Each structure stands twice: as structure tokens, then as C-alpha cells.
Amino acid sequence: MSPGPGLAGRSGLRRVLAPNPSPMTGRGTNSYLVGAADVVVVDPGPDDDAHLDALVTRAGGEIRYVLVTHAHPDHSAGARRLAARTGAALLGPPPSGAFSPDAVLSDGDVVAVPGWRLEVLETPGHCADHLCFVLEEAAPGGVDAPGGGSGTGRRRHRVLLSGDHVLGGTSTVVAAPGGDMAAYVASLERLLALAPPLDEIAPGHGEMLGDARAVLEAYVARRRAREAEVVAALELAPGATPAEIAAAVYPTIAPGLEQAALAQTWAHLRKLHDDGRASSPDPASPHAPWTAP
Ligand SMILES: [Zn+2]
Incomplete structure (x- = not known):
């Protein structure tokens, strides 16, 4: 596991790399842990004993929620077994293939553990039911609006957990008929228009991306080219x-x-x-x- 450069303390994000490297998955799927005593797992990855053990061990605290960005097996296949093992709620896109959540997440939903909140964004394109999550520190007083506004005057750091919508060091595959290029580009442009803006991107494959705006602009430009x-x-x-x-x-x-x-x-x-x-x-x-x- 590595927390990613400059990231751990700031976003509460920890990464566990799954042992499923391939031409389509790069070095493997990135599973992410958020929180300390109460933990969210984002994209548990493949149904692999050693990897699920590593997630439980690295979590440290109690895994309360298992979140899935999309139903492709390299992100979701281990989700049900991890949820059953830990008692966590499995949340994600609508059922598809072997994937079936306890509850379906929709745009604007918020999943929170002490100290951190994850807001759901629907980002169709890579597949029809793809979700991204915007991670930020939760407001101390419980007064909570995206990006801050809790009276501290300090804008909170915003990290996009991007699944396969944006990848580190490579471009994502938008393959018809499951993938939709028009929806994909529209989802990228929506992320660029978010206010407050995104700061970093934690992708489903590859390394952390430090300048979210530059990355998203390059992605749009690449598709247009x-x-x-x-x-x-x-x-x-x-x-x-x-x-x-x-x-x-x-x-x-x-x-x-x-x-x-x-x-x-x-x-x-x-x-x-x-x-x-x-x-x-x-x-x-x-x-x-x-x-x-
Ligand atoms: Zn993937």
C-alpha cells in the first residue's frame, strides 16, 4: 500500500493495490480506504482472498460502507464478500451482472464517516452506470455544504475518486455499446465545471493525479483530437x-x-x-x- 504523494494526511485517503495486473487494468485496481475508526472502502476490486484480507487489515477500524464506482468485475467482484465479512453496507450503481448492492446510490447522495464525507456524482460514459465520489473533510460543527461554507473561511480540499472515468497515466476505454462517448465527454465537462473545483484525482488504476483541472482538460482535448x-x-x-x-x-x-x-x-x-x-x-x-x- 502507498498513500500517494502528499495525500494521506490531507484527504484521509489510503490506497491498497489489488493483485490483478493486465493490459486493461495496468498494475491492478486501486482500492481506497477513507476514515480511521469508521472506514469506507471504495472499489474493493477483485474477489481475491489476499486482497480482501489486506483491506480489512489496513482499514484498522470498522468497515462501515463498501462503495463501488461501477459494476465491472475488476472493481466490484470482491464487494459482496467484503461486505458480508465486515457487516458493511454495500452501496453503488444499480445491479448489473454479478453485482448487486444493498442500496443504489444516486447523484447528490452523501456517504459520511466521522471526519469525512463522500458525495456521489453520476458520470456515465465508461459505462452507463458509472459513479465518481468527491471526498472532502467533513465540517466540524456538522454544518455541511460541498467544498466548505461552514464559517471557517477555508475552502476544503476536494479529491475525486474517479473509478475508470479518469485513470492515472493512461486514458480510459470508452467502448461501445456499453460505453457512450457523448455521455463520457459530457461527464468530463461536468467535472470541469464543478464549484468549488476539484483539487486532486484518485483514479481506479494508476497513480494519483495532482492537478485535476489540467488532467480533465487534457482528457477532453484528447477525445476531441x-x-x-x-x-x-x-x-x-x-x-x-x-x-x-x-x-x-x-x-x-x-x-x-x-x-x-x-x-x-x-x-x-x-x-x-x-x-x-x-x-x-x-x-x-x-x-x-x-x-x-
Ligand atoms: Zn477498471
């Missing part, structure tokens, strides 16, 4: 399939990520379709031809 590349490829090869466009847009894709590149290209095409900038006889098929109108 990729979209322009998809449009250019489409203009060069009218009638191309998502696979053919993916080969043009991602010429040096790493082994094991070809399918993700294809699904992400398809997600870009579907956004362009919604924007009226690309057309296909069957946008719902990954094999159909596409043209620029």
Missing part, C-alpha cells in the same frame, strides 16, 4: 467499417487492446452519428460501413 482523426479516416475511406477505421486511427495499438480500440472507435462513430457528422445504415452493428455525410 481522436474524434477529428476518426472523421479524417472516414473522409479518406467512405464506407469503412469500425475495424478499418480503428486500424487507421490506432496504427500502433498494443497487443491485447485491439478489441478495445475497435469498440472505442465505434463509440466515437456513434457520437458522430448523434452529432449528425457520420452516418451508417446500422449504427448499432460494429460491422456496418460508415460514411461522412
